Amino acid sequence: MTDALDTVFAALADPTRRTILAMLLEDDMAVTDVAEPFDISLAAISKHLTILTRAGLISQDKRGRVKWCKLEPDAMRAASVWMQGFGQFTPVDLDDFEKFLEAELGD
Amino acid sequence: MTDALDTVFAALADPTRRTILAMLLEDDMAVTDVAEPFDISLAAISKHLTILTRAGLISQDKRGRVKWCKLEPDAMRAASVWMQGFGQFTPVDLDDFEKFLEAELGD
DNA sequence: ATTATCGTCAACCATTTGGTTGAATATACG
């Protein structure tokens, strides 16, 4: 009885994982490159990626010895719709969102 | 350095808490009445309500010996905007959402 | 063939989470 919303919201609750998703918004990335900006072990990043994959938020495609991570934003749709049912939030200003992302990615 | 998004998404990751929010969409409720449909102890519900309060998703107003719980949907705005940055999801069909809620509330 | 790189696995650890029960604190009722 564990809902898809459970795993999506739980995946989004961790700041490392949200940052990873924001990174993947710019481009597909190999696991090692995803890990590079973080101060935690590669194994820890690997676990985060597994959680994101199980939530459907990313997909992983192994080509040769490198595994490419790709954002799958559709997995957010149900959760997004659920939340919007609680209020009509201001329409998304994508410029604002980009500024927000730049701040969060710290560059 | 624990983000507001952390606590909001974490609060939403639990199905009991999401159901409580959906219940509060219809009306403000006392703690005991919130607990009634669930098969867990009142103390457990009290903890869930504390988590929702700390996330800002509800407020609690004690009048006499009863504590009224009120939905605070504005707390979802930042999280909703964050998610929408990942894709332009279909505009919310409120009729669909109500059907969904009825199903989730099981009545 | 050897060595280096990519990524996961397994075992472990500390902390958090979601639940329990029983006692405690208010407030309301008769």
Add this chain to the structure above:
DNA sequence: CGTATATTCAACCAAATGGTTGACGATAAT
């Protein structure tokens, strides 16, 4: 006053979470 109701607190427990390290299986490079 004494009792019932509403809610939280405290102590406890099992399971999940996020992290570590070291070994391991692939694949690529020299």
